[in-house]
Amino acid sequence: MSKQINVALIGNPNTGKTSVFNALTGLNQKVGNYPGITVEKKEGICKLPRGVKAHIIDLPGTYSLNASSLDENVVIELLLNKNDKDFPDIAVVVTDVENLKRNLLLFTQIKDLEIPTLLVINMADRMRYKGISLDIDYLEEHLQTKIALISTRKNEGIDNLKHLIANYKEVSVTPCINASDIDKEYFENLQKAFPNQLLYKLWLVITQDVNFGKTDRNEIEAVANFKTKSKADLKRLQQKETIKRYQFINNVLKHGQAIDVSQAKDLRSKLDRILTHKVWGYVIFFVILLTIFQAIYDWSSVPMDFIDNAFASLSEWTKNQLPEGAFTSLLAEGIIPGLGGIVIFIPQIAFLFLFISVLEESGYMSRVVFLMDRVMRRFGLSGKSVVPLISGTACAIPAIMATRNIESWKERLITILVTPFTTCSARLPVYLIIISLIIPEGRFLGLGYQALTLMLLYLIGFATAVLAAKILNNVLKIKSKTFFVVEMPNYKLPMIKNVALTVLEKTKSFVFGAGKIILAISIILWFLASYGPGDDFNNAETIIKTEYASQQLSEEEINQHIASYKLEHSYIGITGRAIEPAIRPLGYDWKIGIAIVSSFAAREVFVGTLATIYSVGNDDEATIKNRMAAEVNPILGGPLFNFASGISLLLFYAFAMQCMSTLAVVKKETNSWKWPTLQLFIMSGFAYIVALIAYQFLK
Amino acid sequence: MQNTLAELKRGERAIIIDVSSIHIPLKLLEMGCLPGNLVELVQLAPFQDPMYLNINGTHLAIRKETAIHILIEKEV
Numbered sequence: 001m002s003k004q005i006n007v008a009l010i011g012n013p014n015t016g017k018t019s020v021f022n023a024l025t026g027l028n029q030k031v032g033n034y035p036g037i038t039v040e041k042k043e044g045i046c047k048l049p050r051g052v053k054a055h056i057i058d059l060p061g062t063y064s065l066n067a068s069s070l071d072e073n074v075v076i077e078l079l080l081n082k083n084d085k086d087f088p089d090i091a092v093v094v095t096d097v098e099n100l101k102r103n104l105l106l107f108t109q110i111k112d113l114e115i116p117t118l119l120v121i122n123m124a125d126r127m128r129y130k131g132i133s134l135d136i137d138y139l140e141e142h143l144q145t146k147i148a149l150i151s152t153r154k155n156e157g158i159d160n161l162k163h164l165i166a167n168y169k170e171v172s173v174t175p176c177i178n179a180s181d182i183d184k185e186y187f188e189n190l191q192k193a194f195p196n197q198l199l200y201k202l203w204l205v206i207t208q209d210v211n212f213g214k215t216d217r218n219e220i221e222a223v224a225n226f227k228t229k230s231k232a233d234l235k236r237l238q239q240k241e242t243i244k245r246y247q248f249i250n251n252v253l254k255h256g257q258a259i260d261v262s263q264a265k266d267l268r269s270k271l272d273r274i275l276t277h278k279v280w281g282y283v284i285f286f287v288i289l290l291t292i293f294q295a296i297y298d299w300s301s302v303p304m305d306f307i308d309n310a311f312a313s314l315s316e317w318t319k320n321q322l323p324e325g326a327f328t329s330l331l332a333e334g335i336i337p338g339l340g341g342i343v344i345f346i347p348q349i350a351f352l353f354l355f356i357s358v359l360e361e362s363g364y365m366s367r368v369v370f371l372m373d374r375v376m377r378r379f380g381l382s383g384k385s386v387v388p389l390i391s392g393t394a395c396a397i398p399a400i401m402a403t404r405n406i407e408s409w410k411e412r413l414i415t416i417l418v419t420p421f422t423t424c425s426a427r428l429p430v431y432l433i434i435i436s437l438i439i440p441e442g443r444f445l446g447l448g449y450q451a452l453t454l455m456l457l458y459l460i461g462f463a464t465a466v467l468a469a470k471i472l473n474n475v476l477k478i479k480s481k482t483f484f485v486v487e488m489p490n491y492k493l494p495m496i497k498n499v500a501l502t503v504l505e506k507t508k509s510f511v512f513g514a515g516k517i518i519l520a521i522s523i524i525l526w527f528l529a530s531y532g533p534g535d536d537f538n539n540a541e542t543i544i545k546t547e548y549a550s551q552q553l554s555e556e557e558i559n560q561h562i563a564s565y566k567l568e569h570s571y572i573g574i575t576g577r578a579i580e581p582a583i584r585p586l587g588y589d590w591k592i593g594i595a596i597v598s599s600f601a602a603r604e605v606f607v608g609t610l611a612t613i614y615s616v617g618n619d620d621e622a623t624i625k626n627r628m629a630a631e632v633n634p635i636l637g638g639p640l641f642n643f644a645s646g647i648s649l650l651l652f653y654a655f656a657m658q659c660m661s662t663l664a665v666v667k668k669e670t671n672s673w674k675w676p677t678l679q680l681f682i683m684s685g686f687a688y689i690v691a692l693i694a695y696q697f698l699k
Numbered sequence: 700m701q702n703t704l705a706e707l708k709r710g711e712r713a714i715i716i717d718v719s720s721i722h723i724p725l726k727l728l729e730m731g732c733l734p735g736n737l738v739e740l741v742q743l744a745p746f747q748d749p750m751y752l753n754i755n756g757t758h759l760a761i762r763k764e765t766a767i768h769i770l771i772e773k774e775v
Contacts, residue, residue: 064729102731102757232721239720242728268758269741278745370760374746383749383760407724483765485727488751488758 011094013061014489019152021058048166090168112200116171125151131260139256300347311340337611338522357502361494380473385415392422421465426603438646532570587645587695644698655687705766713771722768731755
């Protein structure tokens with residue numbers, strides 16, 4: 001019988017826990033969510049010696065078992081619930097050799113839960129640099145565990161780690177210290193009240209503010225009601241416990257670890273002096289951002305053109321190969337152009353995720369947090385709001401989840417509310433195609449006009465977010481304790497494997513997540529555009545032929561007139577013209593109107609929608625961009641996408657709240673419908689007004 | 700001489716004497732901000748806040764409003 005070994009990877013943030021996870025599982029991993037909450041759940045399979053398999057969960061990073069956030073709560077919930085199907089047979093605590101002392105705090109807590117616990121000391125390759133030497137035998141004996149000294153960067157020690165996991169039954173379950181010493185009488189009473197429970201588990205339940213979801217509720221509530229001490233007293237006891245743990249750790253490390261400071265090379269302070277400098281710090285940050293946007297534009301233009309052409313040919317090829325009929329037309333005019341509208345943005349989105357993951361992996365992001373905190377506080381935000389605002393350029397959903405480590409509720413709420421103003425990757429498709437239509441090519445100081453426009457749009461997004469925060473800060477009357485702690489990790493060269501896996505995972509979920517919506521919407525749109533009610537639609541051919549009978553038109557021109565007449569009288573045309581009065585002052589026609597309406601599901605649908613609408617009834621092989629450029633304004637003549645309407649459209653997309661998934665996440669994270677509803681109406685209303693002013697002013 | 704951590708200057712070191720447990724989050728204690736530990740001010744952000752500290756080998760940043768609740772004794 002082959003049983004899978006359940007392994008839980010636990011560790012402080014910045015210890016390379018995810019690298020260990022990647023080293024063990026490679027591509028055999030999947031990312032999902034814990035049921036009912038938006039915390040990301042990473043799990044994977046690792047093959048161990050002798051055909052045994054390990055099921056590995058990469059738990060969210062935490063500094064201790066005292067949870068202060070939803071993410072950290074997941075760790076405790078799993079470790080306290082023996083009935084959970086993922087309950088670990090073995091806990092693997094990942095530590096960083098340079099921060100062993102602090103990392104061991106969590107280790108000693110997990111040991112107290114009497115779960116077999118393995119200690120991984122990562123980044124062993126840094127030991128020589130820092131003059132660190134370890135007495136592994138001594139540490140194993142006094143920490144009552146097995147130690148795997150590894151380097152994920154050099155890929156060393158992984159086999160030994162697998163071997164230790166496979167032999168998890170040999171790992172000791174004896175606690176390192178006796179936490180109940182901090183108040184003997186109290187703990188004795190506690191044990192008397194609940195004789196069948198593990199004492200440390202009881203203590204954890206009593207001191208947590210968080211809710212326990214899956215663990216047996218009645219039992220937990222009974223324990224939580226064991227209130228013989230005030231909150232302040234409990235906190236004092238927790239402090240005592242922490243001191244006691246550090247005393248133990250200090251004693252063990254005094255003998256088990258030696259650090260020769262003269263050997264240490266200090267890259268950190270040199271880099272910090274420049275990167276957090278009061279002038280250069282900001283200059284470098286700005287240059288990095290500028291480089292990223294230029295690179296996104298320049299590097300991805302070639303693969304994008306290729307994809308665009310490939311989809312146009314594929315659509316044409318499908319039409320020629322398959323017999324004519326509704327299915328062929330659905331495929332060639334609905335699904336393929338719709339999917340092309342999303343696939344084309346893979347290069348850019350991949351580059352964006354690449355840069356963001358490099359900034360985070362290298363440790364630079366914490367410096368930005370440090371640098372920006374004072375500035376951001378003026379606007380009611382925290383330095384930590386910078387991370388959501390920057391990663392919001394990829395997608396607002398993970399960005400809003402990333403606000404969880406902001407300690408103050410008011411700062412966190414404001415960050416959640418303004419993050420959707422930052423230019424997410426779903427806006428990118430809309431921006432790119434419109435910019436390429438209305439902004440000329442050409443360069444200024446080596447930077448393309450088009451890239452500069454894009455950069456400007458990103459800046460507008462940030463500026464609006466920050467100004468909205470300032471207003472919210474004055475309007476919202478919320479009193480909450482503010483405090484701010486951020487770890488400043490060591491600088492690290494990002495590991496290619498980690499970055500590559502992140503880019504792959506994020507791009508995949510973007511394409512499949514958006515792909516499903518786009519596929520559904522393009523099928524609906526195709527149907528609505530290909531069928532219509534009444535005589536106008538069904539007799540289009542006769543109507544047009546009679547109307548143009550006097551004029552000498554080629555067959556092709558006649559066909560085009562028929563197609564556009566049909567489209568205008570299809571279901572979608574009727575809907576579109578119904579909303580046209582509302583959007584005409586903004587410079588849009590009804591086709592753009594339809595694209596905007598469907599964008600409320602997700603912004604990136606815009607291009608796919610236009611692609612589908614324009615393909616229906618069109619036989620020529622053309623790219624989306626060419627078709628958009630050829631559209632004529634029905635009233636004023638001239639190109640529909642001109643400077644005025646283009647700018648108006650760009651601004652509308654910059655400000656409008658058009659993403660159902662973001663609204664859903666905001667609802668989850670704020671636990672109220674009030675905030676997402678306000679976001680939807682205020683942002684979209686603002687977008688309408690700005691787009692209106694822009695068009696009327698520029699036309 | 701006893702001061703609060705907020706008064707530490709760049710490059711100076713001190714020993715933590717007392718931590719006001721009501722005002723200081725547990726998380727900070729767990730990161731090593733405990734009586735008896737050594738603290739060094741590595742860097743001040745522009746506008747003199749937040750403070751980039753090395754406490755007991757852990758590098759972290761906190762705001763001045765938190766630092767005033769930590770009592771220190773400067774090294775002479």
